[in-house]
Amino acid sequence: MNKTHKRRKKSFFHFSSFVKILLIIILMIIVLMGTFAATYVLAVLQDAPKIDPENYRSQINETSKVYSDDEQLVETLVLNEFSEYVELSKIPKDLQHAVIAIEDERFYSHNAVDFKRVAGALVHDIKTGSLQQGASTLTMQLAKNLYTGSQKSLERKLTDVYYAYALESELTKDQILEAYLNSAGFSKGTVGVQAAAKTFFNKDVSDLNLAECALVAGITNRPEKYSPYNTEVILPEDDLENIQLILTPVSSEFVNSEEVLNIANSLHELGKIDSFDLSQIQKNQVTPVKAVFNPTSKERQTLILQLMLKQKYITQEQYDEALNTPIVINLGARNEKGISSFFVDEVKEETKSILKDLGYSEEDANNKLYSGGFKIYSSMNVEIQKHMDETVSNASLFPGNYINDEGIPQPQVASVIMDPHTGEVKGLIGGRGISGSANLNRADEPRQPGSSIKPISVYMTAFEDGATIGDVYKDAPIGSISPAYKKWNPKNVGSYRGWTTIRNLIKYSSNVGTIQVARDIGSDRDAAANTKNTFSKAVDEPKAAQMIMDNLENIGVTTLDRENDANFSALALGGMTNGISPLEMAGAYTPLANEGIYEKPTFVNKIVAPSGDTIYEKKDEGKKAMSKENAFILTTALEDVVKSSTGTSANFSKMSIAGKTGTTNQQKEVWFVGYTPYYVCSVFIGKDQKEQNQNLRFPSSVAAKLWREFMQPIHEDLENKEFEQPENVVKKYIKGSGRSDYFVEGTEPHFTNKLYWGSESTTTKSTKKDSDDSDKDKKSDSKNNNNEKPKTSTKSSKSNNSDYRTGNIN
Secondary structure, three states, X not given: OHHHHHHHHHHHHHHHHHHHHHHHHHHHHHHHHHHHHHHHHHHHHHHOOOOOHHHHHHXXXXXXXXXXXXXOEEEEOOOOOEEOOOOHHHOOHHHHHHHHHHHOOOOOOOOOOXXXXXXXXXXXXXXXXXXXXXXXXXXXXXXXXXXXXXOOOHHHHHHHHHHHHHHHHHOOHHHHHHHHHXXXXXXXXXXXXXXXXXXXXXXXXHHOOHHHHHXXXXXXXXXXXXXXXXXXXXXXXXXXXXXXXXXXXXXXXXXXXXXXXXXXXXXXXXXXXXXXXXXXXXXXXXEEEEEEEOHHHHHHHHXXXXXXXXXXXXXXXXXXXXXXXXXXXXXXXXXXXXXXXXXXXXXXXXXXXXXXXXXXXXXXXXXHHHHEOOEEEEOOOHHHHHHHHHHXXXXXXXXXXXXXXXXXXXXXXXXXXXXOOOOEEEEEEOOOOOOOOOXXXXXXXOEOOHHHHOHHHHHHHHHHOOXXXXXXXXXXXXXXXXXXXXXXXXXXXXXXXXXXXXXXXXXXXXXXXXXXXHHHOOOOOOOHHHHOOOOOOOOOHHHHHHHHHHHHHHOOOOOXXXXXXXXXXXHOOOOOOOOEOHHHHHXXXXXXXXXXXXXXXXXXEEEEOOOOOEEEEOOOOOEEOOOXXXXXXXXXXXXXXXXXXOOHHHOOOOOOXXXXXXXXXXXXXXXXXXXXXXXXXXXXXXXXXXXXXXOOOOOOHHHHHHHHHHHHHHOOOOOOOOOOOOOOEEEEEEOOOOEEEEEEOOOOOOOHHHHHOOOOOOXXXXXXXXXXXXXXXXXXXXXXXXXXXXXXXXXXXXXXXXXXXXXXXX
8 A cells, every 4th residue: 555655656756747847848948939039029129220200201202393484283203103291181080080990990099009909910820821911000000111111021020010119109199190191002103192182083182072081091901902993995985085094105015006096096186185195106105095993992992981980980971971972083194284204304304413412412312303302393384385395296397207217207306495584494395206204305415506606606706806797808719718728618508799797797607708707716807917818817726716615615515526626617617526405505595695694504493392491493693705785786697697598487577586597518407596585496407316318408497487486476475675785886887888787886897998809799609599508518518528627726637537527507
């Protein structure tokens, strides 16, 4: 008995020891696991970057917007997402309650984490072996939106919890809710409830009804599944007048079918798309689709309304009414219709430059341009821009119009209209039949200017150097100047007028006369070697070339090649190495239209930050380029060009107009740059440089006609003003010329003694009317590569002159 008892006692002792050991092991495992878990959590939290909850607004991206000069919205700068911040007070209570009901019903009672919901989600995830069901409160979701991202991981969840407590400790519940409603994604590239309201219903969020609020609140759970609309192909039997139309960008390989093109034409006839939209469809840059209501979003809306009823946010009557309220998709536009993106491309580039000047890095400037929430007030006049876009869509204005292998119409066009008194660009064309962004902006592309350079290169420089409109030169072949000129042999096309004044040299675009005026720059015009010889002898051509180039750079020309352009072929006739862009050409003419003051072309007037602070405002930074007296006198000569010479196609009644044509060799480029007392406008027409055959086979009058098409309508309601004559500009008779002309008081014309040397008038009969391109030198172009031009600088004499172009123009 005792032995049995001892055995039992011993056996119990062994069992008891085993249990104790097992408990100790389990306890150790628990301690180790706890230690490991705690270590892991601590490691995660230590690695989490510090946040500044009170500065949450800076973490919420907001889409920047571009406005016109009268504060019309031109374009919302959507790169990847469209977002617009709105204060909680402007968000309907129904929308606030709908989000809380579906996303976080105990939002106002928890302190960052809803442990009841965590337990339920944990059980579900253990059962399914996944992390499919989260237990994130609105505060945790806000932490994800602002700081951690959407990756599903335990580490991210722990960090969300950590940040959520930080947010709750620093912010009020209303601040957290406001931040969440402005940072949550709502499908179709929209972020925030304001962007969602404008995208899906074309209304401010404050105007949403209960049914719409519940629909919007349901999107965030699975944005693509619960998006309010899907897109479908438009069918011929659809009611085209009432469809919700979307123009979707397509890949380069995509081709719109004949049926789609027919539908596009019908949409154009109905006014649903404009001519520019139609051309994009025809060029396979976009395709039209329709937005249709997504029935799955209705199921989610119904669930939310049920929860709102259950949680007593709405009454049964409100529930019934909302459930039966039809949802009407009304897509909001993000940009002004009928405007190509070339102008906005310029606005974006200038804005980035401004931001970098304000201290932003290149990367930050680019990011803030789109997501900084800036209001960018541009100089665009919407009516002028639309008119220009509509005008260039008319192919009949471009003789020989054709579509190249890349689907781009040729010849191409570029034009700039700007206010010469402020520098503000009002309208810009960077091409026709194409949009901007990824495409070449021809307004920025330098092209040879031909004779349109003459007023701003030779004559502006000469007048500031003491020349007058009445200076006398022999409009005749100039080969006798030197052996180099004899070999170069520059010519006029058409008539030579013998001894005449600078006014006529400008009016008839004399090539040889302009070269003679250029040679005299920087010299003593009263020196006997100049007054007593047909062609001036006491000249310094290298100095003259440098003075002309200095002047061009002073008025904004940035594309000079100071080595290879240091010659009169480039500077007097426009045969430059690189050329001048239409944008810089418009700017270069501003001193003529603005009393001698140069205004750099600008596109941005003001930038306002989301806080309401103005971080940039354009200042008048015009600089004097010439005297107002010389600007006026040169303008009168350019008025003659428009009234009765090569620029007559630009003329229209009841407005003072001055300008200059330009045509390069073999009519590769044609120009007209002109101005009124209100606007400067440059027009360039030419084939893209990669086109094999560059010849246009039409004169500069085509560019002048397009200039008139642009400018006449925008001047219809403007007062007919004359260019203002300065007080100290007087009319004076020029002895021997038979006429009077304008002079700055106290100045006298040079070389008038030569008017008595003979009456040579015409050595070559005109081959074209004066109103045509009277100075194109086709013959000299064919000899161009073999002719040696006069060398005007030591540097240019060393350069390769095989591409030394005469660049004749009108």
